[in-house]
Structure formats: structure tokens, C-alpha cells
Amino acid sequence: MADRLTVSSLWRTQILLAFAGLPLPWRTCNCRSGDSPLEDDEVGYSHARYKDTPWCSPIKVKYGDVYCRAPQGGYYKTALGTRCDIRCRKGYELHGSSQLICQSNRRWSDKVICKQKRCPVLAMPANGGFKCVDGAYFNSRCEYYCSPGYTLKGERTVTCMDNKAWSGRPASCVDIEPPRIKCPSVKERIAEPNKLTVRVSWETPEGRDTADGILTEALALNDHLWCFCFFPPSLSVILKGLPPGSNFPEGDHKIQYTVYDRAENKGVCKFRVKVRVRRCGKLNAPENGYMKCSSDGDNYGATCEFSCIGGYELQGSPARVCQSNLAWSGTEPTCAAMNVNVGVRTAAALLDQFYEKRRLLIVSTPTARNLLYRLQLGMLQQAQCGLDLRHITVVELVGVFPTLIGRIGAKIMPPALALQLRLLLRIPLYSFSTVLVDKHGMDKERYVSLVMPVALFNLIDTFPLRKEEMVLQAEMGQTCNT
Secondary structure, eight states, X not given: OHHHHHHHHHHHHHHHHHHHTOOOOOOOOOOOTTOOTTSHHHHHHHHHHHHXXXXXXXXXOTTEEEEEEOXXXXXOTTSTTOEEEEEEOTTEEEESOSEEEBOTTSSBSOOOEEEEOBXXXXXXXXXXXXXXXXXXXXXXXXXXXXXXXOEEESOSEEEBOTTSSBSSOOOEEEOOSOOEEOOOOOOOXXXXXTOSEEEEOOOOOXXXXXXXXXXXXXXEEETTEEEEEETTTTXXXXXXXOOTTEEEESEEEEEEEEEEOTTOOEEEXXXXXXXXXXXXXXXXXXXXXXXXXSTTSSBTTOEEEEEXXXXXXXXXXXXXXXXXXXXXXXXXXXXXXXXXXTTOSSHHHHHHTTTTTOEEEEXXXXXXXXXXXXXXXXXXXXXXHHHHHXXXXXXXXXXXXXXXXXXXXXXXXXXXXXXXXXXHHTOOSSSOEEEEEOTTSXXXXXXXXXXXXXXXXXXXXXXXHHHXXXXXXXXXXXXXXX
């Protein structure tokens, strides 16, 4: 019995020295059968002792697993020299050393903890957001959403994976919905009397965008392109065509509003402004006459005035008006050849027939044999086209009363009437003389010698009334090439 106690004490001493790292005093032991330290009673003794008095405290790692290896075998997981491997479960990561050793100070070589893995914080998408089940921790599921008017671009749902990365790329919210714009309703407009345009107004349409709101402020770009802008400038409503409140001429006018939002999505609305001018139909100038009309010449309220060229008299209505029933007032005018009445009793009555119709060139001579008289008539006959163009009627007074003869073209006036005309215009009785009378009966120029037709025409062309005649003649293409 004493020998067995000695052997057991020796083994215990060697074990303690080995744990303490001290050299072992190896000695040869002559053990008898049944004296080995590996026998059942020795194992039972060691287990009973170290089980109740561990060297280091037991290791417990939350969300992790511990795998220990002790020099004494499986029963000595907290004894001196025990090495323990620490492994964290999926979704957790180790903070500290992955292997712990039970030291002589009865403490483990490090402190460890398994912390839940965490992915980087997701960036908040502009005009949107996201909701997560468990924040940014492992296996947390986050779902993106966008504000009204925006559409999600990318993966809607991402999950925090074991490698601390999200399962998909970050999503973004983009505005792909075009703004809405409702065009106004504009009915057909009719021009007022004697007008060719209509002032048309309407409410400026609002551009509405789910993301950006209402877009309405106005900015002129050019005569036919306007911008209705709401700050910032990228939110704009552009008008193509005349703006509201403009005077629209006759016809069909296209109006287009285009609205852009911040994302440059475009919305368009189009409508038409129709302006109608009531018309009576075009009138024509009478043959050998002129026509001058107000406004556009045939629209409701327009007035057309008529006149005849020199040597013709107007018959019918001198003016006609386009009425509301789209019919012309009065009767159709015509220009008839002028019929001079030489049977009147006074010179004044004779001149009244030419008032505002013809100019008179009165050539007076005491005798038909007068050389100046003959030369003057010859020059006037060669310039007949210029005389007609300027509405000039030549009146001849030849002789001395009672043998005095007055002649207007082919018509002969009585001597008494010819004498009255000389006296009224104070024309010399016994010498050659030429007098120019305008359309208002005014004595404009007197000549006591020959007058060249060119000089006469140049003078007449300076008269105000003649300038109006020249415009009308140019419009009708009346010229004189001779």
C-alpha cells in the first residue's frame, strides 16, 4: 500500500511540474502490475479533483462556439495550458483572438466577443427613402421607396449578406413621369365691323408635375415664342404662338404649350384660335373709273368709294358699305362719257359741270389766223395722251364779240356764253392768252405766249389732287408713253 501511494504522489508531482513549465526529475519507476497512472483508479482521482476546482473559468461565447484542447484530455477544458478555438456563428464576427490559452494566473489569454456583422449604412436616395427590418445588421432586409412622381431605378429590395455587403446596388429615384398641362377651350371669334383682327384672351394653362408642383410664370422669348416660367428656370411652360391678349388676324392659328420639369420630361398641349372675318365679296372698279376702299375692301363695315377718270361722269352710288347681312349697300356704279351742256345761260353754270372732274386749259385768240394760236393747238394735239392722263379739257375762244366763237371739242357754245367766260376769267379780248383752271375752278396759271406741254404737265403734277390721281393711275397701270 505504501508503494502505491509513493507512485501516485510521484505522478502528481510530475504533472504539476509539467503544467508549471518546470523540468521534470525523470526517474525510473519499477512499477508493478496495477501501479500505472493510466489505470482506472488514477483517472478517476484526477477527474474528481479537476472537475471541482478548474484552473480558468469556463468559456461561454454568445453567438459563438468554443473548441478546447487540454493536455490532460477531454476532462481538463479549463486547466492550465488548455487551448480553445473560438468560432462565431454565421452573421457574426469575432472581436479578439481566435484562440485562447488558460494561463498560470488563472485567466484566459484574451477577451473575445461575437458581434453581429453590419453592412455599410445605405445612402438615402434623393426624392425617396428606404425601410429596413433590422437596420444595417446581417440578414436585415431593406426596401426602397420613392416620393410621388418618381420611379425607382435599381433593385427594390436589398439584404445585408455575410460578407458585410448589400445584395444589390443602391437604388435611385428618377422622375420619368411627364408633367401634365390642360389647354384652354377657345371658341371661334368673329371680327368686329371694319376690323380685320380680334383680341383673344384665355387663362394661361398651368403645368402640373407630381414631383415639381405647378409651373406658370411667364417669360417672353421672341415675338411668337413665350416662356411661362416658375423658378427654378428648369421648370418652365413655353408658348409657341401669339400670347393671350394679342390681336389675332383672320385665319386658323396654332397655339402650343410645352412644359418641362426638372428632369426635362416634356408635356405638350395644342389648340387652335380661329378668327373669321365676315365678307361681302370683292367689288371691282368701274370701267374708266377708280375705286378706293377702307379696311380690307370687302369685310363687314368696309366702305368703297368710286370716281371716274377725266371726261367721264359717275352714275350710280358714289360709295358702298359692306353690311351685316354681307350685302353691299347702294347700286353698282358706272362711268359714262361726260356730256357737256353748252346751252347753259351763264359761264358759272358751264364751269360747274367741270367741278372736281376736269381741269380746263382755255386758249383765247382775237383771230383764228394768230400764229401763236395755231402753234399752241398743234403742240396740244401731239400731247393729247398727257392731257387725258391729267384730266385736261381744252376750251377754245376765237374771235371778238359778236363774231366770238367758243368751242369745247366738237361742241360750239353761243357767243354770249363765250364772252361771259372771257369776262369771268378776265381774259384779254384782243391778244393771245392761255389760262389753266384746276378742278376746283381756281385760276392756277396764265400764259401770254406759247406754253410747252412738258412745262404744263410738270406744273400740274405738283398739285396735291394730282398726286392722288397718280397713285390710283399707277395701281391701275394707266401710263402715257407718247
